[in-house]
Amino acid sequence: TGDHWGYGIEDGPSVWHKTYPIAQGNRQSPIDIVPHQASCDPSLGPIVLNYDHCTSMNIANNGHSVIVEFDDTDDRVVIQGGPLDNPYKLKQFHFHWGGKGCHGSEHTVAGNSYASELHLVHWNAVKYGTFEEAATAPDGLAVLGIFLETGDDHRWLNMITDALYMVKFKGSVTDFEGFNPMCLLPSSLDYWTYLGSLTTPPLYESVVWIILREPIMVSEKQLSKFRMLLLTEEEEDQRIHMENNFRPPQPLNGRKVRSSI
Numbered sequence: 001t002g003d004h005w006g007y008g009i010e011d012g013p014s015v016w017h018k019t020y021p022i023a024q025g026n027r028q029s030p031i032d033i034v035p036h037q038a039s040c041d042p043s044l045g046p047i048v049l050n051y052d053h054c055t056s057m058n059i060a061n062n063g064h065s066v067i068v069e070f071d072d073t074d075d076r077v078v079i080q081g082g083p084l085d086n087p088y089k090l091k092q093f094h095f096h097w098g099g100k101g102c103h104g105s106e107h108t109v110a111g112n113s114y115a116s117e118l119h120l121v122h123w124n125a126v127k128y129g130t131f132e133e134a135a136t137a138p139d140g141l142a143v144l145g146i147f148l149e150t151g152d153d154h155r156w157l158n159m160i161t162d163a164l165y166m167v168k169f170k171g172s173v174t175d176f177e178g179f180n181p182m183c184l185l186p187s188s189l190d191y192w193t194y195l196g197s198l199t200t201p202p203l204y205e206s207v208v209w210i211i212l213r214e215p216i217m218v219s220e221k222q223l224s225k226f227r228m229l230l231l232t233e234e235e236e237d238q239r240i241h242m243e244n245n246f247r248p249p250q251p252l253n254g255r256k257v258r259s260s261i
């Protein structure tokens, strides 16, 4: 039962539709963002992030990515404004990345991909009672996507990469309290937005995507620590490294991408 999906030849994005037919739906993510085809919408206000309370709880390896989970009984850590009609509460953030030297972002910009992509997953707790209910509603989730580009060391990302050895194996989790994701934001909150889906099974078409245009800079050394994570559990003999955990761009199917810029 449950997720036997992955990013390999036998279980990767090209066969997810066999178990999750919505993979061939009409509002799937990620997509290739073409900046000059995005419509600049003056009615789109700025994104407002209230991340000043850092209610992170733990960091975990779920066999697909590394995830930092937040206490979402607390309605102080929210995203609002921009394309959103309500404030959405932060639930978790996680990353997607490539192999050594390869690219690993999910969204691409005019066909170009970045080294990695950070997703901050929020849910509409005003309209829906639980995260699970929101996750299946067309306006249930808002995911803020931030590109990571290789360059200088990111001083705050070290707090995350230094914790990765504690969650090396699939299924491992460790305390990770008081982390404020504000420190992972670029200087500009200019964004593109469109209606899409989760980029991993169950691929629910419930996401308002908000992708920041400006990437953050992280070092190759920091990225290499993500690749130290394993897909396999501690007791398994085989050790398979977690890398290239990204889904390629999906058909736009006539969707409009709007830009705040």
Ligand SMILES: CN(C)c1nnc([C@H](N)S(N)(=O)=O)s1
Binding pocket: 091, 092, 094, 119, 121, 135, 143, 197, 198, 199, 200, 201, 202
């Ligand atoms: C149920 N949740 C929180 C998620 N399910 N799939 C997620 C994907 N990793 S993504 N990339 O956020 O769509 S996040």
Ligand SMILES: [Zn+2]
Binding pocket: 094, 095, 096, 119, 199
């Ligand atoms: Zn993601």
